[in-house]
Amino acid sequence: MPAEAAQQVEALEAQAQRLMAVFTRAGYEQVAPAVIQPAGLFLDVVGESLRARTYVFTDPDGEELCLRPDLTVPTCRLHLARHPSGNVPARYCYNGSAFRYQPGGATSAHPNEFRQAGIESFAAADREADDAAVLALIVAALRETGIGRFQLRLGDLSLFGALLRALPMPARWRTRLRHHFWRPEAFRAELLRLTSQQALAPRGVPRELIDRLDPTKPADALALVEEHLERAGLELIGTRTLSEIADRLLAQAADVRERPLAAETAALLEAYAAIRAPAREAAQRVAALLRPHKLDIGEALAAFERRLTLLDGAGVDTTEAAFGAGFGRNLEYYTGFVFEIVMPQLGPRSPVAGGGRYDGLLADVGAPAPVPAVGSCIHTERLLAVLGGGEP
Amino acid sequence: MSDKLVLALPSKGRLMERCAGMLVAAGLDVVKSGAARGYKGTIAGLPDVEVNFVSAAEIAQHIKSGTAHLGITGEDLLRETIADCDERVSFLRPCGFGHADVVVAVPAAWIDVQHMADLEEMALAYRRVHGRRVRVATKYMNLTRSYFARNGVTGYRIVESLGATEGAPAAGLAELVVDITTTGATLKANGLRVLEDGVILRSQANLVSSKVAPWTDGLRALERLLVAKLSQ
Numbered sequence: 001m002p003a004e005a006a007q008q009v010e011a012l013e014a015q016a017q018r019l020m021a022v023f024t025r026a027g028y029e030q031v032a033p034a035v036i037q038p039a040g041l042f043l044d045v046v047g048e049s050l051r052a053r054t055y056v057f058t059d060p061d062g063e064e065l066c067l068r069p070d071l072t073v074p075t076c077r078l079h080l081a082r083h084p085s086g087n088v089p090a091r092y093c094y095n096g097s098a099f100r101y102q103p104g105g106a107t108s109a110h111p112n113e114f115r116q117a118g119i120e121s122f123a124a125a126d127r128e129a130d131d132a133a134v135l136a137l138i139v140a141a142l143r144e145t146g147i148g149r150f151q152l153r154l155g156d157l158s159l160f161g162a163l164l165r166a167l168p169m170p171a172r173w174r175t176r177l178r179h180h181f182w183r184p185e186a187f188r189a190e191l192l193r194l195t196s197q198q199a200l201a202p203r204g205v206p207r208e209l210i211d212r213l214d215p216t217k218p219a220d221a222l223a224l225v226e227e228h229l230e231r232a233g234l235e236l237i238g239t240r241t242l243s244e245i246a247d248r249l250l251a252q253a254a255d256v257r258e259r260p261l262a263a264e265t266a267a268l269l270e271a272y273a274a275i276r277a278p279a280r281e282a283a284q285r286v287a288a289l290l291r292p293h294k295l296d297i298g299e300a301l302a303a304f305e306r307r308l309t310l311l312d313g314a315g316v317d318t319t320e321a322a323f324g325a326g327f328g329r330n331l332e333y334y335t336g337f338v339f340e341i342v343m344p345q346l347g348p349r350s351p352v353a354g355g356g357r358y359d360g361l362l363a364d365v366g367a368p369a370p371v372p373a374v375g376s377c378i379h380t381e382r383l384l385a386v387l388g389g390g391e392p
Numbered sequence: 393m394s395d396k397l398v399l400a401l402p403s404k405g406r407l408m409e410r411c412a413g414m415l416v417a418a419g420l421d422v423v424k425s426g427a428a429r430g431y432k433g434t435i436a437g438l439p440d441v442e443v444n445f446v447s448a449a450e451i452a453q454h455i456k457s458g459t460a461h462l463g464i465t466g467e468d469l470l471r472e473t474i475a476d477c478d479e480r481v482s483f484l485r486p487c488g489f490g491h492a493d494v495v496v497a498v499p500a501a502w503i504d505v506q507h508m509a510d511l512e513e514m515a516l517a518y519r520r521v522h523g524r525r526v527r528v529a530t531k532y533m534n535l536t537r538s539y540f541a542r543n544g545v546t547g548y549r550i551v552e553s554l555g556a557t558e559g560a561p562a563a564g565l566a567e568l569v570v571d572i573t574t575t576g577a578t579l580k581a582n583g584l585r586v587l588e589d590g591v592i593l594r595s596q597a598n599l600v601s602s603k604v605a606p607w608t609d610g611l612r613a614l615e616r617l618l619v620a621k622l623s624q
Contacts, residue, residue, distance in 0.1 A: 043549050044524050044525050044549055047525070047546060047547070047549070048537060048540070048546065048548060048549055048550060049537075049541065049546060051549065051550070052537050103475065175516065176513065176516075179512075179516055180544070183544060183546075185544070186512075186544040189544070202504070202506070202510075203506060203507055203588070204506030204507065204588055205503060205504060205506060206503060209503070225503075228503070229501050229503070232503075234500050234501040234503070234583075235500075235501065235583055236499065236501040237499050237501070237561050237562045237582075237583045238499050238561040238562065238564065238566075238567055239522070239564055239567060240499070240502065240514075240518060240526075240567055244517065244518065244521060245501070245502060245503065245504055247517070248504040248505075248513070248514060248517060249503070249504045252504060
């Protein structure tokens with residue numbers, strides 16, 4: 001090992017000990033989840049976009065395994081191994097390697113092997129309080145290592161969820177819009193589709209079948225679809241069932257009969273996604289946008305404000321924090337509060353820490369029902385680079 | 393590495409036969425060196441050309457790494473093997489054989505799924521019902537990923553398949569496939585249908601040149617000569 005690399009390892013180790021001391025003092029149990037993870041479950045949870053960056057391999061027994069691309073999912077698995085329901089309050093911290101293939105080639109700011117020091121809190125009842133506690137602890141840990149000033153970027157997916165619920169539209173449209181929210185182009189395309197009567201008609205699906213399906217009589221659909229397949233000589237193969245096909249055809253039949261989304265509603269959703277404001281002004285800005293439409297998401301906005309107040313109380317100054325309605329991490333699993341801590345010398349593409357709420361993840365990993373969860377991790381090589389004043 | 397121009401040609405199958413015909417038609421007389429089944433050869437009258445006979449998939453690797461200057465292989469293999477294909481490869485000439493389309497095919501009975509846009513919505517519902525992502529069987533992992541991403545499809549996972557991909561849905565190993573097809577008959581026989589916008593690539597064999605191979609002025613002149621002959 002070159003002397004430089006050995007020094008780096010020592011410095012990282014010393015830094016990690018300081019970070020972990022902060023976490024364990026706050027009552028987080030230090031855990032060491034497995035580096036090697038089952039590829040199937042892991043990739044099913046994180047999706048194909050992260051899979052393209054995950055080191056997957058086959059062991060001599062033919063088992064498909066992967067090197068963990070982050071420590072959140074392994075920590076979820078560890079929690080579920082202890083508590084199969086997942087719904088037992090627990091707080092964990094970890095420091096360990098994660099591995100990601102970097103398509104353009106690895107760099108020091110984006111290495112293919114890096115160490116994450118992080119925390120995860122499961123099954124806490126008070127979401128806003130727990131969100132604030134997790135972010136405050138990450139900030140405290142960064143301060144412990146010597147970080148003074150930083151930029152805080154915030155987002156909150158539950159505001160968008162509340163806005164969707166306040167707007168009149170079929171539930172399936174809300175699901176789609178929420179799903180596409182992170183991908184601006186897909187989101188815009190979906191809005192365009194929902195506002196056009198013509199685009200709402202399913203393309204290429206047998207029209208006479210769509211016309212015969214009555215969305216108010218779902219029980220009749222199965223027989224109609226079965227009859228159609230039989231007449232067309234189409235044999236159903238694979239794991240997707242007739243009733244799944246019938247359900248989607250029913251949704252398509254309902255879309256054809258639905259009034260398209262009002263153009264002003266689509267414009268409102270676009271305007272919401274574009275909001276960028278100081279965090280302290282965010283709630284007012286959202287409320288002002290919604291007022292002319294007589295829409296009220298006061299409860300969600302109050303929760304957002306309460307979280308800010310809790311953050312201030314916990315020593316995190318939010319006066320300069322930036323809110324972005326469309327701000328988010330590219331991981332699909334975030335469901336509520338999201339944040340990133342950015343250092344000017346590294347830039348917004350290489351945050352030194354990030355995290356958020358992911359209430360669906362434990363269920364995806366195997367819990368029988370969704371469990372509240374929030375977590376965050378520090379990119380320790382970047383942190384060391386900032387503290388050392390060197391290039392990351 | 394020698395200072396010769398390395399030409400990589402398919403070593404077996406239909407592709408080899410068609411390439412041999414193409415070289416003969418161009419007046420290039422390839423002589424295999426050593427045993428009849430040897431994997432090296434020369435071209436009569438062009439002592440600075442070294443011919444390597446390797447599999448079509450290996451040709452893509454050689455072009456990618458630059459260990460071959462020129463090669464003839466399928467565009468599907470090149471684009472699958474080389475993520476930054478256009479940076480590393482010059483497509484000099486389509487050969488007019490080795491046609492194969494890389495397509496997205498779903499069970500024909502999925503009458504609600506006709507376009508790529510339907511896939512994402514279907515995948516969302518599938519995951520709710522089955523508790524796991526919809527699986528795509530393919531040997532074209534990279535082509536699949538980039539095409540699905542371009543079309544906004546994210547809710548799937550790839551199951552790598554190295555043979556008889558078209559049988560994966562019926563066997564319950566995957567829900568849909570990305571596979572090659574020439575006439576579509578095999579897909580149809582397996583109860584599958586290509587999506588309306590499901591053609592990822594219309595592939596055929598191509599004469600290509602590696603941009604990362606060790607080129608010299610002399611070798612470039614040789615390349616021009618070979619390409620001119622092969623383009624007649």
